[in-house]
Amino acid sequence: MGFTNYTEAKSEEEELVSEEWKQMILSLPKERGWRTSHLYEYQGFWCQIAKIQAIANFQKHFQSFYSDVVLASIPKSGTTWLKALAFAVTNRDRFSVTSDSHPLLTSNPHDLVPFFEYKLYANNQTPCFSNFFSFDQRRLFGTHIPYPSLADSIKTSNCRIVYICRNPFDCFVSTWHFLGPLTSLSLEEAFEMFCQGIIGYGPFWEHMLGYWKESLERPEKGLFLMYEELKEDPLFHLKRLAKFLKCPFSLEEERSGVVEKIKKLCSFQNLKELEVNKKGKSIMSFENEKLFRKGEVGDWVNCLSPQMVERLSKVIDEKLGGSSLKFNVLPSNMDK
Ligand code: PAP
Numbered sequence: 001m002g003f004t005n006y007t008e009a010k011s012e013e014e015e016l017v018s019e020e021w022k023q024m025i026l027s028l029p030k031e032r033g034w035r036t037s038h039l040y041e042y043q044g045f046w047c048q049i050a051k052i053q054a055i056a057n058f059q060k061h062f063q064s065f066y067s068d069v070v071l072a073s074i075p076k077s078g079t080t081w082l083k084a085l086a087f088a089v090t091n092r093d094r095f096s097v098t099s100d101s102h103p104l105l106t107s108n109p110h111d112l113v114p115f116f117e118y119k120l121y122a123n124n125q126t127p128c129f130s131n132f133f134s135f136d137q138r139r140l141f142g143t144h145i146p147y148p149s150l151a152d153s154i155k156t157s158n159c160r161i162v163y164i165c166r167n168p169f170d171c172f173v174s175t176w177h178f179l180g181p182l183t184s185l186s187l188e189e190a191f192e193m194f195c196q197g198i199i200g201y202g203p204f205w206e207h208m209l210g211y212w213k214e215s216l217e218r219p220e221k222g223l224f225l226m227y228e229e230l231k232e233d234p235l236f237h238l239k240r241l242a243k244f245l246k247c248p249f250s251l252e253e254e255r256s257g258v259v260e261k262i263k264k265l266c267s268f269q270n271l272k273e274l275e276v277n278k279k280g281k282s283i284m285s286f287e288n289e290k291l292f293r294k295g296e297v298g299d300w301v302n303c304l305s306p307q308m309v310e311r312l313s314k315v316i317d318e319k320l321g322g323s324s325l326k327f328n329v330l331p332s333n334m335d336k
Pocket residue numbers: 073074075076077078079080081170173174175177266267268269271291292293294295296299
């Protein structure tokens with residue numbers, strides 16, 4: 001099929017995809033998309049047309065340094081939160097966490113820790129890193145790209161990867177609330193696609209397993225965080241994160257409450273109330289305020305029918321049951 005037969009409503013971003021890439025993309029398996037007309041199966045994961053060229057450019061050009069930190073996730077797993085935490089932790093010698101001018105008070109976390117695929121390599125651009133993060137020697141990046149498709153230099157260098165994983169029930173519900181108003185799919189249709197793995201950067205189980213295995217095989221390179229565990233004991237996991245990123249909290253910092261202050265600075269309530277997070281668009285055309293909905297564990301009970309819970313439980317069992325990856329799906333103070 002030639003590209004002239006391509007009838008999807010194209011975004012401005014899609015218009016920037018070169019003709020050569022469009023031809024290649026049209027040869028890929030495709031399924032109905034959530035927000036866009038189609039998702040394409042590229043390198044084994046589902047992806048929008050506008051992202052494929054960005055991902056390929058990132059793979060071709062990105063050169064990682066040993067000091068880089070890559071924050072990875074499948075969408076709606078706590079990416080915004082992880083970016084805020086990692087930024088505050090790694091920059092605390094430059095920006096006191098109690099300062100009135102801390103960058104997190106005036107910038108959305110996605111502007112401080114840019115995505116490779118949504119920002120740096122988006123719209124057919126190749127970023128120039130020479131004056132990138134002038135105030136930050138340690139570069140922080142974000143991505144939703146699955147582990148096998150990261151740029152080789154990330155996989156082979158000593159840079160660090162932190163993955164945040166969320167239980168698939170809440171992950172789906174968060175995605176549904178985020179994309180629901182932008183899609184013509186019904187809740188049931190979207191849910192079935194999620195269960196079949198047809199979701200941006202999915203299947204979710206392959207995404208999670210890719211980073212999970214890496215964190216088990218090379219624990220010095222990959223740290224695997226769970227959203228639910230971070231909610232339950234943020235101080236413990238913040239210390240784990242700082243240690244992993246080679247900037248552990250000193251005893252003096254712990255005594256003077258720095259860890260607690262970072263927890264508060266990056267808390268859902270604090271970030272949600274900031275003016276910068278109530279307006280503006282830091283990820284493509286998405287409103288920043290939509291990034292802060294409820295921030296809870298177990299909200300899926302308000303959205304999924306018993307049949308849906310049974311269906312997704314079976315998928316999780318089938319796809320992830322053989323691994324040691326397990327989820328807390330309810331807050332710890334509720335009976336499971
Ligand atoms: P993204 O993939 O578009 O970047 P991401 O940040 O991964 O989104 O996920 C958004 C979810 O994290 C939302 O969950 P909810 O829909 O169930 O409410 C959002 O509320 C939640 N979230 C955002 N910031 C925080 C935070 N500081 N603490 C806890 N949860 C948060």
